[in-house]
Amino acid sequence: SQQGEEDPQALSIQEGENATMNCSYKTSINNLQWYRQNSGRGLVHLILIRSNEREKHSGRLRVTLDTSKKSSSLLITASRAADTASYFCATSRLESSYDKVIFGPGTSLSVIP
């Protein structure tokens, strides 16, 4: 089964609103990363949060991590049409002495102008 699962699968909001996406995972992790993908293009790294961190910010992005609940959230404030994309969480956990990275299925965000 997948390590990371994003929720919701799809989200549609008006420009200016905040968008919140969640990621749940099953086993302990070393870090969790969020990526953005514009339609049919390569993924772009947004934020990496380590297991001993609880919150990180980058511009309009805020990521939280709750290791007790095995979940993370990505908040995009004051959304713009250009934020329309798919967002993926990727969890990294130690497996066979190496860090294994697994991507979730993604949340598709539509920001309506």
Add this chain to the structure above:
Amino acid sequence: EAQVTQNPRYLITVTGKKLTVTCSQNMNHEYMSWYRQDPGLGLRQIYYSMNVEVTDKGDVPEGYKVSRKEKRNFPLILESPSPNQTSLYFCASSRQRGVYEQYFGPGTRLTVT
């Protein structure tokens, strides 16, 4: 400019005709990886390489080969492509597996008829 390049970007081929998708990075990254992305399945890792001459299978390696003779290059080889390998392929690189963010190439859309 730090980047991962892939070629070709689009490829239509026939069953059984060997093909190679090239991947190159200019960031001196040790770790490189190939993913395929299919609707509803997210990104699945095909093969990865921890360093030159060190490669290993990911989650869906059947039907693929890779090599890592130089640090910057990590080609993906389909010896005998089949229609179920029709997909969007991404190459990625990172300073170190799982610990740092991955940089993704622009993708190669492959159609096998």
